[in-house]
Amino acid sequence: MEDVAEQLSSIKASFILLGPELVLSTGIVVLVTLGLIKKIQRTTLTVMSALTFVLAIAVSFALIRAMTQESAALFGGMLRHDSFSSYLDLLIDISGLLTVAMTWRRQQEQRALSEYYALLLTITLGAHLLVMSVNLLMVFLSLEMVSLSSYALAGFAFSRKGTEGSLKYFLFGSVSSAAMLYGFSLLYGLTGTMDFASGEFTRHLISHPSPLFFIAAFLGLAGFLYKMAAAPLHPWAPDVYEAAPMPVIAFFAVVPKLAGLGVLTRFTLALYAYGQSSFDWQFVLSLVALLSLTVGNFSALWQKNAKRLMGYSSIAQSGFLLVGVAAFVPQGIHYMLFYASVYVVMNFLVFLYLQYFESLGFSTLESFAGSGKILVWPSVFLLVGFVALTGLPPTGGFTGKLFIFSSLWDAYQHSGKGVLLLLMIFGLLNTVVSLFYYLRIPFYAFVRSGEFNAKPNYLTFENLLGLILVLGVLYLFFNPGLLMGWINKINFVL
């Protein structure tokens, strides 16, 4: 009987640490219920979902401040709550809030708005859980939670193209989920434990180096790479990006990516086993990063549609994020989190203005011709976003790349592996390639002349939010110390 009491008290303690997730779940229920009311105001739904995100952010923040121990295992080791997961959750919630803001500013009315917001919240909840998961089953469940809602949300343009994109997303997703599940079952068979962060898992990994281990773990990685839109599981991204509504893409480019990145970091660190693993996971991750960078950047060169271009850009950005993990040095994770934070800001900056321009009828790259001369400020802000994505100073994008590649060089100095040097050189040289396509929209906007004519009104919500994001991206360059100071407090325990 004491055992049950103990379990109950542990569950009770777990629930407190699960505050943000509870807020999100409540939000989902409320939104779905509100959707049943016929004459519900659209604003009410928007405010409700924004409120949910704000509350989740506040609770996450309070939890980080109140954190007493480095990490806590919840629900008998299913989830792990630590500063790493809290920080990623915070980024995810902020992205959710920004997505709501973008949706609110959409010209086109979104059909089925309450379901739309409920799905956004569900994906966010799934992402939260995924980042915290240390149990293979829990990983699968939360990953599917993210995926299934994403498939539905991808089709929320309710167009033929949207359906196509959604179906492609689904097909790709189910194949990689199946591969992942297969890998997980093999891993369970090989180690006898579902908890990949446990000592037992690592012990088996080191003491029984069988090639099957490699295959199993590699299949397991497939699911995460798919969520991140990293090569070789990236082909869905451009199609989905092209077809889905702009706020949804902005959301997809960040939330599932960061969630996948979070769990991938935990999983690969477990596989790496402090360098004692008999398989070179550093090599595998470096190759994946290299491939993502190359595929993303080079394919983007030929794109004519702004959304598709961003799809390939997102693949390349996954490559940059993975560099931080592939370094396998402690500061690499910190730097990766810094880059992830910058990525959230610059990603939303770009998508906010792409949506703004889309509402004025700009969708192909050529159609942007001449817009920079009339809509000066929006074009300048968009330019700042693209410059940040390219990684040029004085934007946080540069600082993030500088940091990430510093940790890679460090890793190279320690191990002397040629692949890391290769990743460093080709990764940075990829910047030159990426400049070419990131600069194309600003190029059309400022350099080419077009027939576009409109009377600009600069006092809009977009420009206020845009200005904040621009200042954020610049601030992260001039004073990265503040954010890095917070990130450095994150104690990464496997």
Next chain:
Amino acid sequence: MQPYLLSLLLFTPLLAALLSLFLPATSAATFRIITVVVNALQVVFLLVLLVNYQAGAGLQFVEMKPWITLNMGNWGILKASYFVGVDGLSLPLVSLAVFILFIATIASWKITQNVKGYFILLLILNAAIIGSFTALDFLLFYLFFEFMLLPMFFLIALWGGPKREYASIKFFLYTLLGSILILIVMIALYVSVHDPSTSGQLVHSFNLLHMADASNFISTSVLDPHRALQLGPFPARTWAFLLLFFGFAIKLPMVPVHTWLPDAHVEAPTPISVILAALLLKIGGYGLARIAFPIFPDAAFDLGWFVGLMGVISIIYGGLNAMASKDLKRLIAYSSVSHMGFVLLGLASFTAEGTAGAVYQMFSHGLISSMLFVLAGVLADRTNDRTISHYSGLAGKMPTYTAFILVAFFASLGLPGFSGFIAEIMVFLGAFKSAGLGGPLHESLAIIATLGLVIGAAYYLWTLQRMFFGPLHVKGEFSVDQLSDLNRREYFILLPLALAILFFGIFPQPLMSVIDPYAQHFAAFVLESGKSLTLNP
């Protein structure tokens, strides 16, 4: 004021750019006046700087403020500072920059399209150039170095000639490629170097002076000179030097990575051509002298022959291309390639004469190429045609113009009495003496390089003969009536340039007294440490 002189030089244009941003675009004159006022203020600051500068006293007007300090736990502390100062290398270039930027503003008076944007970009470019020449922290230098690209790109792409889109993108991609090569080495360097002034936790600093001291390298680092780690066919440090070398050589530009330059020059508006030739190219040479050579003296010494050889190839190949050019601006652009080859040759000699010659050449070429591009612009403004073969006998129609052309051409081909002569003679002296003093250059390189002078004389004299002498007649879509002589504004731009070229050709002493102590120190340092690090792996 003195301790903040460099900051004043640097931030005045930035503040003015910020101010201009909030002014209405309607009155074009405002932006011109703001820029001229900024330039005038910079001249005042520069004069104060020059008066208080003590030749031979090393770095001066140093300002150092912490910028980024990140405590990364076991790894150490990442530290970048706002660290600026001037010495015998940077002072001539900063002075040149202030002078040329003033000229460029005056030359921009005729810009009528989107004046606000133009002058804001010009002001940002101004700050970035001054910043590059004064930064002593690698990250700060890199910030300014990259910060030049975007304004320059738009200045060419928006106010350039018919093929401006191609030229501007080519310029951007080439120079970004160069800066990425530099970035790779920068990352490798700051991770490898620690700040000797602190004890306890390891401090990885971007301080260029720390990087130039071989004892500051962490012994486990790949770039540690005492470790001499091999990476494939070359030592790791040689690779790093090569990356830096090519990164800066693209900017310089050096054959075979020079192809962006003629295109950019031909398409850029006149004032931008002037800035490009006079200042941006110098950042390539400056970077080699400030960063690549002092930090990797061993690799530089080993590859000195290669650097010298590339210099000689640039001199000859650039000259031959200039001779074959049909467009006046293209001819001047290739002559720039040829003249920047002397900078490489001078630096590679590892002698005080060669180094001083290289710095003098950067300064002198800044003046001469500005004058040449302004002159080419004058012709293009009148007729919109720069084809050499379309003109003949201009001397009779435009006498004052021809007089200035004579000064510029003779200065550029290295006639005694003009500043170019002093620079080139010093470079040759250095290149000839190099082998005797233990430097890496063979005499034969110097002998081949002298051919460059002959080629230079050939294309300039030939152009003079074709365009300015003989009977007056023109071809193309314009008439002889359009060929009016210089107006007052053009005269006002050209006269100070011509006078400066003559002054520094006849009285090299004032400038040499600034450069010489630096050159002596530089040559002794790179030769000494280059040899000692190479001999004791």
